[in-house]
Amino acid sequence: MKERFIKLAKPAAIVLAMGFAYLLLHELTGFALFCPIRQFLGLYCPGCGVSRMSFHLAHFEFSEAFSSNCVVFCMLPVAVIMCLIHGYRFVRYGDGSLSRFENILLYIAIGVLLVFGVVRNLYPIDILVP
DSSP states (O other): OHHHHHHHHHHHHHHHHHHHHHHHHHHHHOOOOOOHHHHHHOOOOTTTTHHHHHHHHHTTOHHHHHHHOHHHHHHHHHHHHHHHHHHHHHHHHOOOSOOHHHHHHHHHHHHHHHHHHHHHHHSOOTTTOO
16 A cells, blocks of 8 residues: 555656646746647637636635636546545555546546637637636
């Protein structure tokens, strides 16, 4: 069980450290990554505004985070809970496969993001544009 925890904790720690480094870089210099889809095609992808959302969440500015990307903001708590459950099941039992329910949630999330990506470009409503 300890080996599985370490196997899961190492990549998680690396991702968290990279996220913290990006946040620190942004705080010190104002640098932020640009969306290549927005830059080259002029369209908003489903992930446009996620960096700004993350910066606002780091400062506990929830209304600004919601306005940066409302769909990802609403999906984030479910994603975090599902990752924690999946991680617990992997560490405790060694089961790395997704359950039927997790697969269904994953496909629903992909569908919602695809629809959101299309709708935010067809109907430029203020709440959909980052």
